[in-house]
Amino acid sequence: MSLLTVGTVAFDAIETPFGKTDKIVGGAATYIAWSASYFSKQVNIVSVIGDDFDMNELDLLKNTDAKSKSRGKIDTQGVEVKKGEKSFFWSGKYHLDMNSRDTLITDLNVLADFNPIIPNEYKASDILLLGNIDPALQLKVIDQIPVRPKLVVMDTMNFWMDIAWDNLMKVIAKIDVLAINDAEARQLSKEYSLVKAAKKILTMGPEFLIIKKGEHGALLFHENNVFFAPALPLEDVFDPTGAGDTFAGGFCGFLDKTRDISFENMKRAIIYGSAMASFCVEKFGTERLKNLTHKEIEDRVREFIDLVQFDIEIAD
Amino acid sequence: MSLLTVGTVAFDAIETPFGKTDKIVGGAATYIAWSASYFSKQVNIVSVIGDDFDMNELDLLKNTDAKSKSRGKIDTQGVEVKKGEKSFFWSGKYHLDMNSRDTLITDLNVLADFNPIIPNEYKASDILLLGNIDPALQLKVIDQIPVRPKLVVMDTMNFWMDIAWDNLMKVIAKIDVLAINDAEARQLSKEYSLVKAAKKILTMGPEFLIIKKGEHGALLFHENNVFFAPALPLEDVFDPTGAGDTFAGGFCGFLDKTRDISFENMKRAIIYGSAMASFCVEKFGTERLKNLTHKEIEDRVREFIDLVQFDIEIAD
Numbered sequence: 001m002s003l004l005t006v007g008t009v010a011f012d013a014i015e016t017p018f019g020k021t022d023k024i025v026g027g028a029a030t031y032i033a034w035s036a037s038y039f040s041k042q043v044n045i046v047s048v049i050g051d052d053f054d055m056n057e058l059d060l061l062k063n064t065d066a067k068s069k070s071r072g073k074i075d076t077q078g079v080e081v082k083k084g085e086k087s088f089f090w091s092g093k094y095h096l097d098m099n100s101r102d103t104l105i106t107d108l109n110v111l112a113d114f115n116p117i118i119p120n121e122y123k124a125s126d127i128l129l130l131g132n133i134d135p136a137l138q139l140k141v142i143d144q145i146p147v148r149p150k151l152v153v154m155d156t157m158n159f160w161m162d163i164a165w166d167n168l169m170k171v172i173a174k175i176d177v178l179a180i181n182d183a184e185a186r187q188l189s190k191e192y193s194l195v196k197a198a199k200k201i202l203t204m205g206p207e208f209l210i211i212k213k214g215e216h217g218a219l220l221f222h223e224n225n226v227f228f229a230p231a232l233p234l235e236d237v238f239d240p241t242g243a244g245d246t247f248a249g250g251f252c253g254f255l256d257k258t259r260d261i262s263f264e265n266m267k268r269a270i271i272y273g274s275a276m277a278s279f280c281v282e283k284f285g286t287e288r289l290k291n292l293t294h295k296e297i298e299d300r301v302r303e304f305i306d307l308v309q310f311d312i313e314i315a316d
Numbered sequence: 317m318s319l320l321t322v323g324t325v326a327f328d329a330i331e332t333p334f335g336k337t338d339k340i341v342g343g344a345a346t347y348i349a350w351s352a353s354y355f356s357k358q359v360n361i362v363s364v365i366g367d368d369f370d371m372n373e374l375d376l377l378k379n380t381d382a383k384s385k386s387r388g389k390i391d392t393q394g395v396e397v398k399k400g401e402k403s404f405f406w407s408g409k410y411h412l413d414m415n416s417r418d419t420l421i422t423d424l425n426v427l428a429d430f431n432p433i434i435p436n437e438y439k440a441s442d443i444l445l446l447g448n449i450d451p452a453l454q455l456k457v458i459d460q461i462p463v464r465p466k467l468v469v470m471d472t473m474n475f476w477m478d479i480a481w482d483n484l485m486k487v488i489a490k491i492d493v494l495a496i497n498d499a500e501a502r503q504l505s506k507e508y509s510l511v512k513a514a515k516k517i518l519t520m521g522p523e524f525l526i527i528k529k530g531e532h533g534a535l536l537f538h539e540n541n542v543f544f545a546p547a548l549p550l551e552d553v554f555d556p557t558g559a560g561d562t563f564a565g566g567f568c569g570f571l572d573k574t575r576d577i578s579f580e581n582m583k584r585a586i587i588y589g590s591a592m593a594s595f596c597v598e599k600f601g602t603e604r605l606k607n608l609t610h611k612e613i614e615d616r617v618r619e620f621i622d623l624v625q626f627d628i629e630i631a632d
Contacts, residue, residue: 096508192412195551216532219549228623230544233535235511267626298630307544308624310583314614 002042003256004122004149005032006141007131007245008111009047009058009079010088013104014284016239017096024285025057027088028131028155031242034289035249035276036129037064037072038297039257044122046078046141048114050085060290070294072253078119085110098237099214118144126259129252130154130175131245135167142174151261153177154206155248158184173205176261179248181212194219198226208266210251212244220270222263229270232278232303239284243277246289250276275300318358319572320438320465321348322457323447323561324427325363325374325395326404329420330600332555333412340601341373343404344447344471347558350605351565351592352445353380353388354613355573360438362394362457364430366401376606386610388569394435401426414553415530434460442575445568446470446491447561451483458490467577469493470522471564474500489521492577495564497528510535514542524582526567528560536586538579545586548594548619555600559593562605566592591616 005028012026029047036043045061058076065073091105116137128149130138138154152175160168161184172178178201182194188204189197194211198221201209209221215237217230251273255261258268275297279288321344328342345363352359361377374392381389407421432453444465446454454470470491476484477500488494494517498510504520505513510527514537517525525537531553533546567589571577574584591613598604 193551193553195549213532216529217546226549226623227626228546228549229626230533230546233511233542233544235509237509264627268628271626271628301628302630305628305630307542308546310543310545310587311580312584312587312617312621314618314621 001040001256001259002044002125003036003040003127003129003252004044004046004118004125005029005036005129005131005249005252006046006116006138007032007133008088009045009049009053010090011053012241012285013089013091014239014241015093016098017094018236018238019284021284023089025054026090026242026285028242028245030061030286031245031280031289032129032131032249032252033061033074034064034286035246035280036253036256037074038276038292038294039250039253039272040072041257042073042075043253044075044078044119044125046116046118046122048080048082048110048116050087050110051081051083053081053087067291075121078117078122080117082110092241094240098240116141123147125149127151127153127252127256129248130171132157135160135164135171138171139167142171151176151252151255153179153248153252155179155244156184158187161187169204175206177208177210178206179210179212179244179251181214181244185209185211195226208263210270212247214240214243218247218270218274220263220266222266225263227263227267227270229267229274229304230307231274232300232307234278234281237281240281242286243280246280247273247277249273271301271304272297275304317356317572317575318360318441319352319356319443319445319568320360320362320434320441321345321352321445321447321565321568322362322432322454323348323449324404325361325365325369326406327369328557328601329405329407330555330557331409332414333410334552334554335600337600339405341370342406342558342601344558344561346377346602347561347596347605348445348447348565348568349377349390350602351562351596352569352572353390354592354608354610355566355569355588356388357573358388359390359569360394360435360441361390361392362432362434362438364396364398364426364432366403366426367397367399369397369403383607391437394433394438396433398426408557410556414556432457439463441465443467443469443568443572445564446487448473451476451480451487454487455483458487467492467568467571469495469564469568471495471560472500474503477503485520491522493524493526494522495526495528495560495567497530497560501525501527511542524579526586528563530556530559534563534586534590536579536582538582541579543579543583543586545583545590545620546623547590548616548623550594550597553597556597558602559596562596563589563593565589587617587620588613591620
C-alpha cells in the first residue's frame with residue numbers, strides 16, 4: 001500500500017486568461033503526491049530542490065496524514081536539498097483555449113545534474129510512478145529497486161522522443177502502464193489513428209496505454225480492449241497546470257489502495273484520476289488539492305457516473 | 317412514426333489523405349435520410365436539385381423499404397427538380413487530422429433560389445429536422461406546417477451566425493433541439509466554457525442542446541443535466557463528410573421510432589446517432605450507409621456500451 005514517485009518538485013509562474021501567479025510551488029511529483037495522498041497509505045517522493053525552495057510547502061506535504069485520518073502520509077526524505085543552488089523553475093502562459101500554452105522560461109537549475117537516489121525505505125514500494133524526467137534517470141531509478149514493484153507506470157513527453165529516443169525505448173520496454181497525450185502517442189508510434197498508435201505502442205513493452213486528451217478525456221488501451229473516460233465539462237478551467245500529474249497520482253493512488261491491477265479496476269482508477277484532475281484545474285497550482293474531503297471526491301466521481309450513464313438493452 | 321427533413325441533396329467532390337472522389341452524391345438531407353431510414357417508418361425529404369443529378373441515386377433512396385422489411389421508406393416527392401439547372405456542388409479537401417478541411421468550391425446553383433415547399437402529405441410528420449440551410453428558409457418551412465411537430469430539431473453552422481443572425485435567432489426560438497459543434501456553440505453564446513455556453517443557449521429557445529465535437533464525441537445539455545457520448549475510436553477515418561448529418565438522422569430516426577422524447581431516451585438516441593456516424597466515416601460519401609444490417613448497428617452500439625462502461629459503487 002505504498003507509492004513511489006520520481007519527478008520534479010519545482011517553482012512555477014503561471015499566466016492564464018484569468019490571472020497570473022508569482023513563483024508558486026509546482027512540479028510533477030508535488031501534484032502526484034497531493035493527489036495520491038487521498039488514496040495511498042504512503043507516498044514516497046524522490047526529487048531534488050535548491051535551498052531557495054519554500055520549505056513551508058514541503059512541510060505541508062509531510063503533514064497530510066496529520067490533517068485527516070483517512071489521508072496517506074507523504075515521505076519526502078528522498079527529496080534532496082542542494083545547498084546554494086536554485087530549484088527548477090518553469091514559467092508558462094496559457095492561450096484562451098487552455099489546451100495550448102507557451103513556455104516562457106525553463107531554468108533547469110538543480111535538475112541539470114539530478115541524480116536520483118532511492119532511499120532504502122522506499123525500495124519495497126508497491127507501485128512505481130516515473131514522472132516525466134529524462135529517460136536516463138528513469139532507468140537509474142528502475143535499476144536501484146531490487147524487487148520489481150507490482151506495477152510500474154511511466155509519464156513522458158514529446159521532448160524526450162525528440163532528444164532521447166533510445167533511452168526512452170529502454171524505459172518503455174520495462175514498464176506496465178504508459179501515460180502520454182494524443183500528439184505524443186502519434187509521435188511515438190508514427191501512426192495518426194489513435195487505435196493504430198495504441199496497437200503499436202502495446203508491442204513496445206507496456207501492457208496498458210493511457211492516452212490523455214485533456215478536456216476531451218482519456219482512453220485506456222489493453223490487449224484488444226479500449227475504455228474511454230470523459231473529462232468533466234467544467235464551468236471554468238482556471239489553471240490546467242499539473243492536471244496530467246494529478247490524474248496520474250489519483251490513478252496510481254487508487255490502484256495502490258485497492259490492490260487490484262486488472263483492466264476493470266484500471267477503468268475505475270481512470271475515473272478517480274480524472275476526478276482529481278477536475279479539482280486541480282479549479283484553482284492555481286496545487287491549491288485545490290490540499291484540503292479536499294473524501295465526500296467531495298466521491299461526489300465528483302458520481303458526476304462522472306451521471307455524465308456517461310445510459311441504458312440501452314440489446315437483445316442477444 | 318415519420319420524419320420530415322429539409323436540406324441539401326447535392327454533389328460533393330472530396331479529397332482526403334486516403335484518396336479522392338469525382339462528383340458523388342452528398343448533401344445533408346441525403347445523409348440524414350439514409351441514416352434515419354434504419355429507424356423511422358417514413359422519411360420525407362424536401363430539397364432541390366438540377367436535372368444534372370444522378371437519378372439512379374434518387375431511386376436508391378426511394379427504394380430503401382424494398383431492400384429490407386425493417387427499413388423505412390424514403391419519400392422524395394418534396395425534392396424539386398429544376399430543369400436546365402445544376403445541382404448544388406461542394407468540393408473540399410481534408411487535412412491529415414481529418415478534423416479540419418478547406419472548401420475548394422461552393423457552387424450554389426439551384427440552392428441560390430431554393431424555395432422549400434412542403435407537400436401536404438408531409439405536413440403531419442412527427443419530427444421535423446431542419447438541415448443546415450439559410451435560417452430564412454428554415455422559418456419558411458416551420459410556417460408551412462399547420463400543427464407543430466412533436467419535436468423540431470435544427471442543425472446550423474457558423475456561416476449563418478456571421479451573415480443571418482436575426483433570422484437564426486428567430487428559428488432558434490422556435491425549436492426543441494439545437495445541434496451545433498463546439499466552435500459554433502462558443503460563437504453563438506459568446507462564452508468560451510461549453511458549460512456556460514450551453515446555459516446561455518438554453519435560454520434562447522431550445523430545451524435541448526447537442527454540442528458535437530467530432531472525434532471527441534458529443535455533449536447533450538438539458539436543464540441542469542449533461543450527458544457525454546464518446547465517438548468510437550476507429551482504426552481508420554476514411555471520409556468525415558456527412559458524419560454530422562448522419563448523426564442527426566440516426567438521432568431523429570431513433571426518437572421517431574421509439575416515440576419518446578425524454579432526456580433519458582435522447583441519451584440513447586445520441587448513442588445510436590453516434591453509431592451511425594461511425595459507419596459513415598468508414599467509406600467515401602454515403603456508401604457505407606446504404607446497406608447496413610440491424611445486426612451491424614446493434615453490434616456497433618454494443619461497442620459504445622463497452623467503451624464507456626465501468627462499475628463504481630459509492631456508499632450513500
